[in-house]
Amino acid sequence: MKSEPDSYSIDDLKKDKTTLWEGVRNYQARNFMKNEMQPGDEFFFYHSNAKPPGIVGLGQIHTQAEVDPTAFQKESKYYDKKSKQDAPRWFCVRVKFKEKFRKILPLEDLKSDPKLLGMMVTQKGSRLSIQPVTEKHFQHILKIMK
DNA sequence: GCCAACGTTGGC
């Protein structure tokens, strides 16, 4: 799960302990949250638009997807006038902090690791903000970071 | 700050 640290970082999640992953306005990413994510599932927290960009920690899905309240809030930058109360368009899961890694695992390292070949985030133009990670890749990265 | 890649919108 990607986030720009300037807007919400792993430290923010550590402080908050849990947060609603609101503001996703991409159907593919929404569908991942709505259809694939189950409480207890783990995910990597990725800092995008950072220096350097990369994986910074581990989180866990806390509760299943619910309606994204920010879509109805006119003052929110995530407001979507096309999302109606009786037919909500956007959903988000609640996530929980698990751990902040001792150091960042930079995108550069993800790209150069032969064991992570084909990982979605290393592909050119891969801007989806929520991406699936294979079990193999997940375990390998955990091993690197422990 | 640039710009390639990608997603969405809306006219037709």
Added chain:
DNA sequence: GCCAACGTTGGC
């Protein structure tokens, strides 16, 4: 239903 125009993402 096509596709040009536009807006956004995000690495560099």
